[in-house]
Amino acid sequence: MADMLSTNAASPAVIRRTDYRPPDWLVPDVALNFDLDPALTTVRATLTVTRNGAHTRPLHLDGDGIVPLEVRVDGHLLDADAWHLEAGALIISLPGDAHDVETLVELAPQSNSKLMGLYASGGLLCTQCEAEGFRRITFFPDRPDVLSRYSVRMVADKVRFPVLLANGDPGDTGDLPDGRHWAQWTDPFPKPCYLFALVAGDLACNADRFVTMSGRAVRLGIWVREADLPRTGHAMEALRNSMAWDERVYGREYDLDVFNIVAVADFNFGAMENKGLNIFNSRYILADPETATDIDYDGVEAVVAHEYFHNWSGNRVTCRDWFQLSLKEGFTVFRDQSFSADMGSAAVKRIEDVRILRAAQFQEDQGPLAHPVRPESYMEISNFYTATIYNKGAELIRMIALMLGPDRFRAATNLYFDRHDGQAATCEDFVRAMEEGGGIDLSQFRLWYEQAGTPHVRALLHHDPATQSVELHLEQAVPPTPGQGGKQPMAIPLRVALFDPATRAHHGDELLMLTQARQTFRFTGFATAPILSINRGFSAPVIVETNRSQQDLAFLSAHDDDPFARYEAVQQLMVNVLIGRIAGQAVDEDAVIAAIATMIADSTLDPAFIAEAARLPSEAYLGDQMAQVDPDAIHAVRDALQQRIGADLEPQWRAIHAATKADGFALSPAAKGARKLRNVALHYLVASGASDGPAIAFAQFHDADNMTERQAALATLANGTSPEREAALDIFHHRYGGDALTLDKWFQTQAFAVHPDTVELVEELGRHKDFTLANPNRVRSLYGAFAGNQWAFHHGSGKGYRLVADCIIALDRLNPQTAARLVPPLGRWKRFDPARAASMRGELERILAQPGLSKDVTEQAGKSLD
Ligand code: B3K
Numbered sequence: 001m002a003d004m005l006s007t008n009a010a011s012p013a014v015i016r017r018t019d020y021r022p023p024d025w026l027v028p029d030v031a032l033n034f035d036l037d038p039a040l041t042t043v044r045a046t047l048t049v050t051r052n053g054a055h056t057r058p059l060h061l062d063g064d065g066i067v068p069l070e071v072r073v074d075g076h077l078l079d080a081d082a083w084h085l086e087a088g089a090l091i092i093s094l095p096g097d098a099h100d101v102e103t104l105v106e107l108a109p110q111s112n113s114k115l116m117g118l119y120a121s122g123g124l125l126c127t128q129c130e131a132e133g134f135r136r137i138t139f140f141p142d143r144p145d146v147l148s149r150y151s152v153r154m155v156a157d158k159v160r161f162p163v164l165l166a167n168g169d170p171g172d173t174g175d176l177p178d179g180r181h182w183a184q185w186t187d188p189f190p191k192p193c194y195l196f197a198l199v200a201g202d203l204a205c206n207a208d209r210f211v212t213m214s215g216r217a218v219r220l221g222i223w224v225r226e227a228d229l230p231r232t233g234h235a236m237e238a239l240r241n242s243m244a245w246d247e248r249v250y251g252r253e254y255d256l257d258v259f260n261i262v263a264v265a266d267f268n269f270g271a272m273e274n275k276g277l278n279i280f281n282s283r284y285i286l287a288d289p290e291t292a293t294d295i296d297y298d299g300v301e302a303v304v305a306h307e308y309f310h311n312w313s314g315n316r317v318t319c320r321d322w323f324q325l326s327l328k329e330g331f332t333v334f335r336d337q338s339f340s341a342d343m344g345s346a347a348v349k350r351i352e353d354v355r356i357l358r359a360a361q362f363q364e365d366q367g368p369l370a371h372p373v374r375p376e377s378y379m380e381i382s383n384f385y386t387a388t389i390y391n392k393g394a395e396l397i398r399m400i401a402l403m404l405g406p407d408r409f410r411a412a413t414n415l416y417f418d419r420h421d422g423q424a425a426t427c428e429d430f431v432r433a434m435e436e437g438g439g440i441d442l443s444q445f446r447l448w449y450e451q452a453g454t455p456h457v458r459a460l461l462h463h464d465p466a467t468q469s470v471e472l473h474l475e476q477a478v479p480p481t482p483g484q485g486g487k488q489p490m491a492i493p494l495r496v497a498l499f500d501p502a503t504r505a506h507h508g509d510e511l512l513m514l515t516q517a518r519q520t521f522r523f524t525g526f527a528t529a530p531i532l533s534i535n536r537g538f539s540a541p542v543i544v545e546t547n548r549s550q551q552d553l554a555f556l557s558a559h560d561d562d563p564f565a566r567y568e569a570v571q572q573l574m575v576n577v578l579i580g581r582i583a584g585q586a587v588d589e590d591a592v593i594a595a596i597a598t599m600i601a602d603s604t605l606d607p608a609f610i611a612e613a614a615r616l617p618s619e620a621y622l623g624d625q626m627a628q629v630d631p632d633a634i635h636a637v638r639d640a641l642q643q644r645i646g647a648d649l650e651p652q653w654r655a656i657h658a659a660t661k662a663d664g665f666a667l668s669p670a671a672k673g674a675r676k677l678r679n680v681a682l683h684y685l686v687a688s689g690a691s692d693g694p695a696i697a698f699a700q701f702h703d704a705d706n707m708t709e710r711q712a713a714l715a716t717l718a719n720g721t722s723p724e725r726e727a728a729l730d731i732f733h734h735r736y737g738g739d740a741l742t743l744d745k746w747f748q749t750q751a752f753a754v755h756p757d758t759v760e761l762v763e764e765l766g767r768h769k770d771f772t773l774a775n776p777n778r779v780r781s782l783y784g785a786f787a788g789n790q791w792a793f794h795h796g797s798g799k800g801y802r803l804v805a806d807c808i809i810a811l812d813r814l815n816p817q818t819a820a821r822l823v824p825p826l827g828r829w830k831r832f833d834p835a836r837a838a839s840m841r842g843e844l845e846r847i848l849a850q851p852g853l854s855k856d857v858t859e860q861a862g863k864s865l866d
């Protein structure tokens with residue numbers, strides 16, 4: 001596929017992993033001088049460059065949308081014929097092996113709608129460089145294996161930009177005569193330019209301190225608009241907890257005198273780990289009970305931790321090239337997941353993480369954009385910040401940690417960090433450190449980095465009463481993915497237990513390594529046939545198919561002592577009923593009702609766990625279980641089962657809803673769990689069709705003292721057609737219309753509503769006065785949520801596809817990176833009936849036909865048509 005596109009002259013060039021070559025020139029030191037102004041900023045950069053190896057190749061400094069106003073070498077202004085531009089890059093032939101190269105460029109941050117490079121957001125000036133944004137600021141070898149020491153001087157108007165921040169530690173500051181001032185920052189740690197950052201603005205600081213394990217005091221600052229200061233407490237607590245956790249669990253200490261975080265309203269993704277100066281999408285910093293749900297609070301904690309952990313896994317040890325992206329992202333996601341598990345309920349965290357993996361990564365792995373954790377090629381690297389790189393990448397690290405056990409894993413990560421500190425490393429370096437530090441052979445395991453696609457594991461259990469033994473037959477297959485045909489068997493760690501139905505106990509949890517296409521494991525000492533619990537804790541990111549009966553699943557849903565396996569058993573019971581119904585089979589629903597009834601009656605269970613397990617699988621997950629997705633049939637059977645669960649257990653839902661009211665301001669796992677279960681109860685109560693359902697939901701909406709309950713009530717009402725729906729939406733808009741992050745919830749709730757008119761409503765909302773394409777959060781709240789709403793997006797009229805395609809086309813002119821993220825839902829056309837598939841393809845073709853389409857969208861839409 002990639003080859004085909006590279007032969008098309010109009011297509012962007014394909015970059016290949018195997019083409020890697022070390023840099024021709026290194027840049028040990030950089031001095032940057034910014035004269036900052038939203039309309040016109042000048043950047044003077046002085047690079048000390050040294051020739052890397054014996055060659056005569058010129059200096060190649062990447063640039064994107066900038067022109068050099070001056071080029072100097074060793075202080076001498078070069079004539080215009082001594083340099084030239086090639087595909088945006090500045091090419092200079094240099095005589096010696098070491099020179100000072102100075103360039104001057106002008107930028108217009110306020111016109112930068114791509115939000116890459118230096119841009120303006122809500123009166124601030126800020127930067128985003130990963131992956132290739134630094135070349136939009138100055139000419140530089142914009143590749144992660146060129147590590148430099150940065151010193152940065154910023155000059156700006158003192159009234160508009162009283163705060164001037166950059167990477168590293170602060171230095172001198174001073175005033176200038178014309179109402180301007182300056183500040184100097186120096187970062188002693190060599191870093192790639194994607195970690196460069198600066199911020200200028202009128203910001204207030206939540207200041208705190210952290211004393212590291214070796215006794216160094218670090219000044220912590222979270223910088224926001226003055227009015228937002230009261231909403232920064234949770235992020236600060238998460239930061240201090242993260243710093244302590246990384247010392248305790250990985251022995252990693254923070255290394256500068258200051259650690260700053262800035263929240264900005266316009267941001268293309270969640271946050272960015274710039275050295276000593278993390279820049280965040282404000283939705284992952286700001287939280288208070290009036291506006292943030294428990295999910296938002298957990299998101300703040302996880303993202304603060306994630307970016308902080310990058311200081312070691314990403315910054316101190318960075319990536320050699322962008323094909324190694326999962327080296328830092330997969331590992332850091334694993335680290336933030338482990339941290340969140342330690343801060344709250346590990347069982348529930350695992351369930352949530354697997355749900356996300358299945359929803360995002362398994363879908364990606366099944367479609368035209370499937371790629372290995374270490375990809376082989378790309379056109380636009382921004383398109384590769386994917387669930388595969390992040391979430392599947394994290395699963396790979398989790399499997400290694402499982403195979404090694406905690407002590408050997410720690411020894412291995414110590415070796416990795418110590419060996420590669422200050423270096424730009426590869427995934428192979430990581431695996432080798434795991435092998436040497438952990439004492440394990442990962443030869444076959446390396447296939448997880450190379451082969452795309454989700455492995456399928458078929459597990460059949462045979463009991464032989466004569467020998468009182470059991471054979472577990474396992475078969476694995478990895479489906480073909482674009483550009484990858486016949487696959488080799490993977491090394492799959494499966495945690496397994498065999499339950500005795502009589503005693504309800506098992507004989508121990510075992511880790512089996514499935515390494516062949518077919519393999520049989522034998523167990524003895526079973527007079528009666530045991531029940532199989534497999535892939536406990538979701539030990540491997542695979543799809544397991546078993547021959548377990550509904551009775552077996554019912555048993556596990558009541559007795560499995562592994563919380564994930566227990567959750568999985570309940571979900572599988574539900575899947576079997578729903579998919580069976582669609583296929584016209586009368587699969588008994590009673591087992592589902594009984595399983596939920598048993599759980600909600602069990603006072604020993606964590607309410608958060610019950611809430612997770614009692615929810616029906618999403619419509620999208622059910623679609624994934626079908627050879628061809630039928631959105632209408634899925635919606636119908638799921639709705640019917642929901643109604644029945646609501647009606648059959650109505651007294652229980654009423655009791656839970658009445659009894660589990662938690663203190664709305666408490667953030668303990670117990671309080672969060674109580675709210676989660678109460679919201680599930682409300683959902684089922686309304687689904688039951690009880691006449692007072694909407695009134696109860698409206699009362700919860702109205703009386704709630706926290707956003708978790710208010711938003712859940714709103715979402716429940718938004719799914720229905722009651723008069724309370726409009727009333728609640730109006731009140732919400734009136735109350736929160738002035739707060740961007742909360743207004744996002746208003747858009748998102750409607751776009752995600754399982755409501756017959758969602759398509760029309762989203763179309764209207766796209767014209768709402770509060771909707772704007774300029775803010776990525778707003779776009780994601782409306783169109784991102786809508787594209788994830790299976791029943792609505794895949795509306796038989798094809799109108800949902802057209803809405804999203806229109807948005808992609810319009811947004812591409814402003815912000816290609818965010819536009820490209822909306823393409824994958826349209827690329828799943830092979831999974832749908834011919835009529836839907838034709839409409840989806842039609843929209844992809846319409847997008848590709850747009851003149852001047854970005855590289856980002858061209859790559860995603862082009863690959864999606866194959
Ligand atoms: N490293 C950044 C992601 C940058 C995305 C660039 N398209 C945030 C993170 O993963 O921590």
Ligand code: ZN
Pocket residue numbers: 306310328329332
């Ligand atoms: Zn990251």
